[in-house]
Amino acid sequence: MKIINLDQIKEALKTIDIITAIEKGFIAYSNGNAVVPPVGELLFKNPPGDVHIKYGYIIGDEYYVIKVASGFYDNPKLNLTSSNGLMLLFSQKTGAVLGILLDEGYLTDLRTSAAGAIAAKYLAPRVVNKIGIIGTGTQAKLQLEYLKNIIGCRDVIVYGRSDYNLSQFKIEMENKGFQVIPTKSIEEVTSSCNFIITTTPSTSPLLFAKQIKTGTHITAVGADSPQKQELDENIFRNADVIAADSIKQCVERGDITHAIHKKIINEGQLVELGNIISGKNKGRIDDQQITIADLTGLAVQDIQIAKAVFEAIK
């Protein structure tokens, strides 16, 4: 049994092709080869916090995986990050504990960004003129970083509400080779960018149908619970491709759920990311389409990233 700390995980990640690992996970999920029970949840009031337990396995694989990820939102007052957690690998043959990845929530952040890159790979317009990022937090930055190998464009417009966070985003991302224009106007993003990623915990829509230009792709990663919403439902009315990481999960949480409840779209219009990757369903087929990817986060992503890190170190 191996116990692996965050420094070792970060070192191992340099040698790993996460994108390919997670693509395989999405395919297994969409093929019905992954066993992924409903997410376990614990909520805390004082101080406010939530814990999600995602777990499962790919049939015939060596491992089963349990991931614990928490957000304790008063932590910054104590000079601690909000996120924490770990990933556990067990033998699917004997139940033995094989590895404990003390990732402190980091691998959850990465596998989410990797899913964004995968969505871009199959759904981004051929030529991205400007990348729009809604939000300035950890996930906003990581999503952009992970696009580097998928999209050639380095021009970014970032929307945020805090001057400080906008300028921090600009400094950090320009250090990574992007040119960043900060804005407090969503319109500035939607009028200039044909590739937009939304990364906020908003509970009311930030983007509206009339703002979205023909040929735009939107990846929505912020909304992971039934209450959260970043995209106005009517955006889905004009979409040519609506991809979900999991149709089952997106009908219950994320942005798609709102459009379904208002009967703007129906479940039959959704395609699963795994089926796009495997070629069963089409991704973007021309540069005039509006495409949307709604990513709510699947246990198969956790399974695949945990396996990849563990095997790189083992």
Next chain:
Amino acid sequence: MKIINLDQIKEALKTIDIITAIEKGFIAYSNGNAVVPPVGELLFKNPPGDVHIKYGYIIGDEYYVIKVASGFYDNPKLNLTSSNGLMLLFSQKTGAVLGILLDEGYLTDLRTSAAGAIAAKYLAPRVVNKIGIIGTGTQAKLQLEYLKNIIGCRDVIVYGRSDYNLSQFKIEMENKGFQVIPTKSIEEVTSSCNFIITTTPSTSPLLFAKQIKTGTHITAVGADSPQKQELDENIFRNADVIAADSIKQCVERGDITHAIHKKIINEGQLVELGNIISGKNKGRIDDQQITIADLTGLAVQDIQIAKAVFEAIK
């Protein structure tokens, strides 16, 4: 963060009063002071195995706890024990990982036996003439061991189907100060013993109403899923006290569920162990009563034993 192995856990257990810790857990649960979501489950076919994830916290406590316990039933062919697992302690204030108890399923066995001892404390007849044990496995032995401090009687009749397992049980338990008569007749147990513990994974009843003498107590710990059953439903018809570790859980799994479904008893007749311990409900009040305790295993037991071990070592 502390990682604690099985040897360290066994050492720490020598200094801990588990019974008191788990009694407090039952009381917190019955008072509504414990947050205990539904059990997470993973099933495996080849080789056959199951994993249960029990988790939760006591409101206002320092920790939240996640327990993973697995059974892989072909393990003995590989010279491995069927059980495995671990317990995780996290801060309820920040989400930080505080401790990992690599107990390999051992603490789950112990907290189950401790619950049996607690049931005995409040429900056993004043004078136990002979202890009857149904089953010869790990839990059968541990239940008997944990009775030592609760019940003075050292005369045991053990029922099993395998001569080898019966003789092993006799040797081990006589080394621990009991006098053991092995039998392959359930009647021999029920006619002589006024305190009986059933510890098997049976899916059809082993004990029947006409066998149970006035004044007998039965603790049923084997049935922890809806399919399993050790007590014929009619036994409940004659019972004066029917205690459940959790009314909610026992209505869905364990022996009580069968009696409820056949309308032999109703939920209103059940009392919770935590309420007996706290004095809200009565346990046994005279030596003529038939009493039953149905123990299906609660996350609060895991929380309390994990905390006790962690604090003893910390």
